[in-house]
Amino acid sequence: MSGPKILETISVQKCFGGTQGVYRHESAETGCAMRFGLFLPPQAERGKVPLLYWLSGLTCTEENFVVKAGVQRVAAELGIAIAVPDTSPRGLGYPGEDDAYDFGSGAGFYVDATEAPWHHGYRMYSYVTKELPALIGEKFPVDPARVGIFGHSMGGHGALTIALKNPASYKSLSAFSPIVSPMRCPWGEKALTGYLGADRATWRDYDATALIEARGWQGPPILVDQGDADPFLERELKPELLREACAAKGVSLDLRMREGYDHSYFFIASFIEDHLRFHAKYL
């Protein structure tokens, strides 16, 4: 982790006056090469810009959000950089790593695993909160004091839990269709059991509703968009649990139920501008 960091450029393409890059580096946290996307708005040519992290959902790589969300247009207007990490280590070779869409590759759940063998490389929490910010801060003109975070589904869970645990590091927080309580849904129970073991007491540190109960949130309002035609709404996402936790602790939550929208990037694209303008108010 010490010494100069090496960053390989996969591609840099002009987009809305800025540049959409894809980069690769050897990660000490995950023990493998990791890719991430970074959009730099045109304002980055003249000085440091605020930075917004996007955490993606199950099965995604860094590419999905970069090509499908239409984020660059508004980010270029507002002068915000957008960082998009991958969703797990890749190719570590653990038994069963590629067997399911909701565990292992593409499903890191933004935790630091404690169960073998996952604890060696499935350290997406530390990767996203420490290693990647240090690398981006060293290599790109971003302002480490003006950072926000958002994400979708598993990545909405990631954004919520990461910001709630690190309120000094993230000035703004929003999510699309987040898994708000992985302790209380099948996706989350499978992942937390696999990565953290059977002791549910340890899961509370990666459950947004439990974190709100334990710590509250002194930051600005939390913005959440949720489609009411989302096929995962009742079984996995359960936004009412977040509403209840926020209400109990006096946390300001702007939960917007969107009629007829599903879980896809067509939904995300439809409201991405709202989220960027929300973050820009606080960054």
Place this chain on the structure above:
Amino acid sequence: MSGPKILETISVQKCFGGTQGVYRHESAETGCAMRFGLFLPPQAERGKVPLLYWLSGLTCTEENFVVKAGVQRVAAELGIAIAVPDTSPRGLGYPGEDDAYDFGSGAGFYVDATEAPWHHGYRMYSYVTKELPALIGEKFPVDPARVGIFGHSMGGHGALTIALKNPASYKSLSAFSPIVSPMRCPWGEKALTGYLGADRATWRDYDATALIEARGWQGPPILVDQGDADPFLERELKPELLREACAAKGVSLDLRMREGYDHSYFFIASFIEDHLRFHAKYL
């Protein structure tokens, strides 16, 4: 071709207040099942809306533009439907059909082939100009008197040649990075030889510059965006040939060279709004 047409819905998803659909039907022209994307803006709930055809480039299916271009936001605002056909027949089983990215599958070049075996199903010109409009007109609330066309690369060639040959059917015309003279570039020479045979006289009917020389264009100005960092600019695209042909015939061309942009969907997304607002003026 007679009798009621059967249309299968693959998916319909809410997007920017409208719906992004993907549909499949058995095509008489191509002899196989064809898929297309159709975005209907919210205005289509109240009556017929204008329709803009997008023709995609080499290797694309109907999906690329639908998920990457960010077109739905502006189309929803302006009340324009967007139809996106596939770029070739699929799975006809002709020898060599899947051997190259620039001929056969994904590379129909919007011609009606005359060479065997391609002449049986590689009839994308008739598919795009006749069969698909008849189907869409029967099944969806679009106004057949308010239709425009645009496309990218091979699809820019398709949009130009189709509109130039059918000026009564298309009220507006634009392109991104079009192949403006397939008779004079390697991609085009390969495709036209394969689909039409070695007699170059027959090629002129599918060459935008030759069509402008032969027929002119009485419609509104033609809008073309072209990145100056496009790796295919000098060898394949040659926008100067279009500029020369238009100048010689007094055709109004707005050719915008875009500094630093390449051939990708990041380029298309950056200027898609300009193109939709251009088409909206004439539709």
